[in-house]
Ligand code: HEC
């Protein structure tokens with residue numbers, strides 16, 4: 001279906017800038033027939049456009065601070081970055097673009113538990129959204145990249161994502177297109193090259209601010225912007241729910257902006273499935289601290305993915321800790337957690353409610369049984385749903401209905417006895 005549509009698009013656009021339309025080049029065509037069985041490259045629709053700075057709730061200072069002095073925003077650079085973001089040429093066989101896993105129609109995620117890259121190969125991690133990624137103090141679930149520029153280089157060469165042998169190989173594909181040649185010369189004053197390609201992509205990503213949610217209107221003074229359930233949820237979030245211990249910059253002042261402390265915590269996700277101690281020893285042997293490409297392969301392709309931040313720091317308390325994600329648009333960016341293991345926001349809340357602590361010596365002290373009632377969990381979900389930006393309003397409404405329906409029949413994480421029981425005694429680290 002989408003494939004046919006794209007061929008038509010390519011035909012209509014043969015005159016003019018057709019070669020800059022992802023999928024309209026020779027390799028793109030070959031790839032899309034191959035990707036038919038897998039996935040067509042999502043196109044840049046209206047939801048992909050650079051966003052307005054005038055949205056209710058935009059943090060002006062943080063937005064200014066997110067633009068690095070050595071990569072100022074210009075309209076031409078942003079346009080170039082946007083084309084690259086949707087272009088399969090960045091991948092080895094032309095079949096995968098950044099947008100394959102970060103699709104604007106899916107709030108810049110793929111809505112899969114874990115991402116699938118070239119040759120249908122699945123990785124170990126869930127794709128976070130690009131929306132508001134400009135504010136992240138570090139990138140990736142384990143923070144292994146500091147900037148968006150640094151981040152963008154890694155999927156291009158990861159064997160199960162875009163599979164290029166090197167960044168230069170991707171640059172060569174791009175440089176073969178005269179429109180790209182021209183755009184790079186106009187914008188950077190030199191032919192296509194790796195660092196400039198990454199700068200352009202990062203510039204585009206920095207236009208993806210996403211606020212203007214019902215919650216922002218509520219904070220701005222419109223008492224009717226969210227319902228009473230969401231208001232109760234916001235109270236719980238900052239009190240008995242303990243969510244603000246991590247999803248806020250400070251605990252003493254309510255943080256209404258990005259809902260993250262920019263830190264890393266072990267909250268007990270995926271820990272049961274893995275013998276993390278044995279994995280940690282394996283990781284220490286394999287990876288020299290600081291080798292980002294090696295860490296990237298371990299994180300995306302191997303069981304060592306479960307080690308989280310430990311892969312980066314090699315510090316024992318970081319075993320299986322992951323970055324606290326921003327919660328904006330969380331309703332439309334599921335499934336949840338670094339491994340995409342939870343399907344609904346009810347499952348997420350059930351997980352927190354029971355204070356998952358079994359067999360996990362590295363569990364964060366702030367994770368403990370919450371004794372939240374069913375009605376209180378509904379309230380927390382209502383609050384989380386109120387963080388959905390206006391762009392995804394309808395999408396959010398149908399997703400909330402879907403999750404609610406699912407939560408009526410399946411609550412795999414619910415454990416009321418533990419939620420209302422004492423905090424379990426935490427096992428001690430026992431690293432041989
Ligand atoms: C095959 C799927 C796939 C492709 C292709 C892909 N990504 Fe991702 N992206 C992911 C996954 C999975 C993660 C999380 C990986 C991790 O944390 O270890 C991620 C993480 C990110 C992050 C970090 C966000 C955060 O909140 O930490 C950014 C930014 C990003 N990708 C941008 C890009 C760009 C730019 C491209 C193209 C150059 C790209 N991605 C290509 C799947 C993909």
Ligand code: HEC
Nearest residue numbers: 241243245246265269322323324325336337338352364366
């Ligand atoms: C101890 C710190 C901590 C506390 C307390 C905490 N969180 Fe989290 N939260 C995290 C971390 C870290 C992750 C990512 C964990 C992972 O994927 O392994 C996360 C992930 C999430 C996600 C999934 C987001 C996504 O994009 O996949 C949601 C939703 C969430 N938290 C909501 C809450 C709510 C609601 C509460 C309160 C009931 C809460 N959190 C309490 C640290 C915390």
